[in-house]
Amino acid sequence: MAATDEVEPRAEAYPALWPVPTRWSDNDHYGYVSTATCCSYFETAINGWLMASTGLDIRTLPAIGIVAETSCRFVRELSFPDQLHVGLAVDRLGPTSIGYSLAIFREDSAGLLELAATGQFVHAYVDPETRRPVPIPPEIRSAASLLVSGEV
Secondary structure, eight states: OOOTTSOOOOGGGSSEEEEEEOOGGGBOTTSSBOHHHHHHHHHHHHHHHHHHHHOSOGGGSSSEEEEEEEEEEESSOOOTTOEEEEEEEEEEEOSSEEEEEEEEEEEOTTSOEEEEEEEEEEEEEEOTTTOOBOOOOHHHHHHHHTTBOSOO
């Protein structure tokens, strides 16, 4: 959970918000959404946003983004049927990888967004056959550059 003296990121700090609804099966045995599921929300939001932004099925590009690193820090509990929005920002756009700063926001009963989790995510681009690093495809680089933000 967040320390009391930390400033929580706000939805407005993220260049894009991607909707991700919770599913019945997202709740674990204890009745809440687990860290592993939140990391899945991150991957869903990133890839969904990239496909919508490029107009391409990114799985058909000559390079694929594999998850090289991910982390999640809970701030508030999530549970089905919460409606979520994942905030997307790029904090590192390298030659072969993209580092994302992310946040999960839950809609409250008034439709306002409250922070539920923050995270980091790195896509490393590789050749689909050899799995060796390759440059980020230009379509992906162009879309990711729209998410570069110094605010998060």
